[in-house]
Amino acid sequence: MLAAVLVSSLTWSGTAQAHGSVVGPASRAYHCWEEWGDDHMNPAMQQEDPMCWQAFQANPNTMWNWMSMLQDGLGGQFESRIPSGKLCSNNLSNFESLNKPGAWKTTDVGDNFSVHLHDQASHGADFFRVYVSKQGFDPKTQSLGWDDLDFITETGSFAPATDITFPVQTSGYSGHHIVFTIWQASHLDQAYLMCSDVNFG
Known part of the structure; x- marks a missing residue:
């Protein structure tokens, strides 16, 4: 138990020098940290949030370094360079569990929504590209590939x-989808x- 606490403390201190992630709609890793980071020893995670549980x-x-999914x-x-089926992990072995299909918790959005990046290191952006999984793709049973995506938008640059x-504008989507952001x-x-x-409501 003490060893686990020490490992968690050491990994968490590393996150302080980390980078950033999409926090709205919450990326898979960020959701797990936001929901369970302070309560990761709670056995209820297995039943209430099985995808975060398997990731942990x-x-x-995967949870502690939610800001470090970079290549x-x-x-x-x-x-x-990033194979189909490895998109949600950015082809990083530490985050492999994020590729698994299943009952990931969702954020409710409408056709028009906002993407919010939290960047602790204030790097800025050359651009963001946003995709949405095609209607008919099932995140509960399928791992995400490039052919499963509809391209939605590419932004311009952002200062640090x-x-x-x-903002992101879409139409024609309903139910559980994956918003994939580069x-x-x-x-x-x-x-x-x-x-x-x-x-999508």
């Missing part, structure tokens, strides 16, 4: 800031690929 069992760093040097070659929010940070060739589970 696979690797606690350096992709050169914008996202589709050729702790919080960046921008954040190309400005300070280096550093890309963050993240999945947010939403429910």
